[in-house]
Amino acid sequence: MRSCLIAASTLALAFGSSAAHALTDAEFQAIATKVFIPVMKEYRIPGVAVGLTLDGHEYYFTHGEAVRATHQPVAKDTIFELGSVSKLFNVTLAELxxxxxxxxxxxxxxxxxxxxxxxxxxxxxxLNLATHTTAGLPLQAPESVTDAGDELTDYLRAFKAQGDPSTFRSYSNVSIGLLxxxxxxxxxxxxxxVLETQVFRRLxxxxxxVSVPDAAAGRYAYGYSKKDDRPVRLNPGVLDAEAYGxxxxxxxxxxxxxxxLGAVQAPKEIADALAGTHVGFFETRYYTQDLIWEQYPWPVDAHRLQAGNSSDMALKTQPVKRLSPPAAPASEAVFxxxxxxxxxxxxxxxxxxxxxxxxVVLANRNYPNEVRVQATQHLIKMLEEISRK
Incomplete structure (x- = not known):
């Protein structure tokens, strides 16, 4: 798939103009089909759901199967596992x-x-927990740690810092889980x-x-393993709810x-909590680390965006520079x-x-991050082209 680089000035002019073409649902269906069907075919993704919010209007595209065995189609109410996108709710709760x-x-x-x-x-x-700057906490707790009680505490007591936590980043489910x-x-x-009562329902x-209730179980899709294509769902793990559950x-x-974006009305304290997650605290090689969100200047070079979402950023230690004062609030010209x-x-x-x-793009297969980024950038480019008609 071809990477897309969009000129911010053109995008802002087209989307921001009162004379800009209003996107229709048919147009959104057409461009989402053009962007995501080839991705589904290439990576053998059973089902996809794509959502767009644009200037307060919402659009949805669904395609494929939520459950292969029964040919249950993906619908707007199909439930997908979010993985680490879950962390955004974690830091929203912490801000609250x-x-x-x-x-x-x-x-x-x-x-x-x-x-x-x-x-x-x-x-x-x-703050270090919320920005993965924890002096070397690993991606996952070791297999010997099977509960978030005494075993986790004993493991953390024995943890040795690998340096100043504010000088490097190591992506960690342990750190955000602990928060x-x-x-x-x-x-x-x-x-x-707490998440359900304080965040989900109030939004x-x-x-x-976090736990799909019996009444909604019929809408819960199956994921499909990259290795052997069998149907799978999330395995329980230490701090799984907090990190990726x-x-x-x-x-x-x-x-x-x-x-x-402020397009959906929310209680003021929730709106303020969401805004707080957009504040930048550390500068990495490719982006500013907010509270879990990764912030790039807009327009962003396609290669920079791909590198920032690469496996190296999740699996390898990365140097960071603390921003003083923090970059708050995020400027408008960011991604x-x-x-x-x-x-x-x-x-x-x-x-x-x-x-x-x-x-938002949800799929019931784990496919490369770089492909998700490319597809989304392609979608944005096509939206910009339609807005100039």
Whole structure:
């Protein structure tokens, strides 16, 4: 698939003009078909759901099968696993907790977990947990850690910092999972329950869950393994709910992006929490690290965007520079994105605030991040072309 580079000035002129062509649903269906059907065929993706929020209007494209065995089609209410896109809800909850005075992102981890006092976590803050700057915490907890209680605490007590946490980034489900665990404890309820009551329902996300209830089980798609094509779903793991355990629909995720853009009305404290996740704290080689969101200047070079979403950024240690003061709030001329994967699912979300544009792509196969980025950029380019008609 060909990478697409879009001139921001042209895009802003076309989308921002009062004379710009209004996108119709038929046009969206046509361009989404042109962009995503070839991707589905090349990567053997059973089903895809794509959502677009543009200047407050929502559009949806669905294609393929949610369950191969029964040929159940993907629909707007099909539930997909989000993988690491789940982390965006985690930091939203943490921002909400900070607003209520339950914690401060500048607090040390050990201030909230007394068992970790006198360890490396005296020098690692909640902000570090939210930005993967944790002095070397790994992607996953070792297999010997089977619960988020004493075994996890013992592992963390023995953890040795590999340097100044504010000088390098190591992508970690452990770090963000720990933030979710701490935050939920401040609300005095289990993480999934807190997320549902404090974030999902208050944003009007009626089909977004940590644990899919029996009443919605028939809408929960199966993912399909890259290795042997068998149907799979998320395996339980330590801190899985906090790090990669949310499931949702294309409608709910499009609404979530709309709330991030201010196009969907939300309670003020939730809107403020969402805005807080767009603040930049560390500069990496390719992007500014916000609270989980990855922020690029717009227009962004296609190769830079691909490199920022490469496996190296997730699997290898990367140097960072702390921004002082933080880059807050995010300027309009930025592009924010986040990928997510489980064994059987692949997701991607992107925001272009200057155009009030958000895109979510959900699929029931884990396919390369670079392909998700290319397809989404291709979609944006075609939207820009249509707007100039």
């Amino acid at each position: 907790a900070e607003q209520r005075g339950l914690l401060s992102m500048s607090d040390s981890v050990s201030a909230h977990i007394p068992a970790l006092r006198g360890t490396a976590f005296d020098g690692i803050t909640l 979710g665990k701490i935050t939920a404890e401040k609300f005095k309820k289990p993480y999934g329950q 009007g996300l009626s089909s977004t869950y 949310v499931k949702s629909t294309v409608v709910d995720m499009t609404r979530f992006l709309g709330a991030n 924010l994105n986040k990928t997510g994967s489980t064994n059987g699912f692949g997701s991607y979300v992107a925001l272009l605030p200057s155009e009030k544009l958000g895109i």
